[in-house]
Amino acid sequence: KAGVTQTPRYLIKTRGQQVTLSCSPISGHRSVSWYQQTPGQGLQFLFEYFSETQRNKGNFPGRFSGRQFSNSRSEMNVSTLELGDSALYLCASSRRQNTEAFFGQGTRLTVV
Amino acid sequence: DAKTTQPTSMDCAEGRAANLPCNHSTISGNEYVYWYRQIHSQGPQYIIHGLKNNETNEMASLIITEDRKSSTLILPHATLRDTAVYYCIVRVDSGGAQKLVFGQGTRLTINP
Numbered sequence: 001k002a003g004v005t006q007t008p009r010y011l012i013k014t015r016g017q018q019v020t021l022s023c024s025p026i027s028g029h030r031s032v033s034w035y036q037q038t039p040g041q042g043l044q045f046l047f048e049y050f051s052e053t054q055r056n057k058g059n060f061p062g063r064f065s066g067r068q069f070s071n072s073r074s075e076m077n078v079s080t081l082e083l084g085d086s087a088l089y090l091c092a093s094s095r096r097q098n099t100e101a102f103f104g105q106g107t108r109l110t111v112v
Numbered sequence: 113d114a115k116t117t118q119p120t121s122m123d124c125a126e127g128r129a130a131n132l133p134c135n136h137s138t139i140s141g142n143e144y145v146y147w148y149r150q151i152h153s154q155g156p157q158y159i160i161h162g163l164k165n166n167e168t169n170e171m172a173s174l175i176i177t178e179d180r181k182s183s184t185l186i187l188p189h190a191t192l193r194d195t196a197v198y199y200c201i202v203r204v205d206s207g208g209a210q211k212l213v214f215g216q217g218t219r220l221t222i223n224p
Contacts, residue, residue, distance in 0.1 A: 004155070033211065043156070043199075043214035056211050090155050092212075100146070101212065103155030 002026065004093050004104035012110045018079040021107045025072050025093030031055075032074040033101065034066060037088040046089075049074055050096070081111045116200045121219040130187040132218050134200030137181040144203045145176060146212070147185045149196040149220075156199065156214075159185065190222045 005024040013019050025032050033048035033056075045058040049068035066076040072093070078085055088108050092101035117135040124130040136145060144163050148156040160167055160174045162183075167174045173186040187194055199217040 035212075035214075042216060043212075045211050045213065048211060058211075088153070092155075100158045100161060102158055103148075105155050106153075108153075 006104035010108050020077045023074045023091030029093035031094045033092045035090040086111045118218045123221050124190050130190040132185040135182045136202050145183050146201045148199045151196040195222045
């Protein structure tokens with residue numbers, strides 16, 4: 001059974017640009033959540049989608065957004081990139097809400 | 113949000129049982145205790161979770177005290193590959209949404 005797939009694995013962007021990250025959940029999983037991991041702040045929750053609806057959002061500025069498609073695949077977008085957005089972005093999927101979540105390998109974003 | 117407290121780091125000899133403690137004194141009656149681990153720069157890996165009864169799976173055992181204010185994750189026969197950061201999480205029930213609040217975790221080092 002395939003795990004959570006995140007693409008791309010590595011990305012380098014320039015300040016001011018925007019970026020879109022993709023997450024394909026485990027087959028049959030309908031909940032997708034996103035996390036940001038930095039050395040200073042650790043793992044922080046960004047948002048969660050279930051059945052194409054955002055159910056919960058973390059404490060991040062509006063530059064961070066996401067969406068979920070009818071096949072449960074999800075994308076997150078960061079606009080007007082800042083140096084501080086450099087991080088490992090992790091996606092997790094679960095069969096439904098409030099069940100164990102399985103993480104992908106992450107996308108490492110570097111903003112220069 | 114229920115908060116967890118874990119030791120910053122621990123060491124264990126290869127082949128011995130690794131016992132990782134976690135305090136969650138403000139846990140609510142319907143909140144589960146989850147354990148994840150993260151091996152260097154990979155996505156967190158789900159280990160086990162429980163509500164009030166002890167749980168065991170192929171990876172580990174989870175012992176929850178009767179008052180539910182603390183728990184212990186047990187890796188019965190630690191190997192070098194178990195070296196990782198271990199996170200104890202009390203799952204936040206945010207209206208049914210999936211949201212994991214990660215603390216700093218315990219850096220477990222398995223020594224040969």
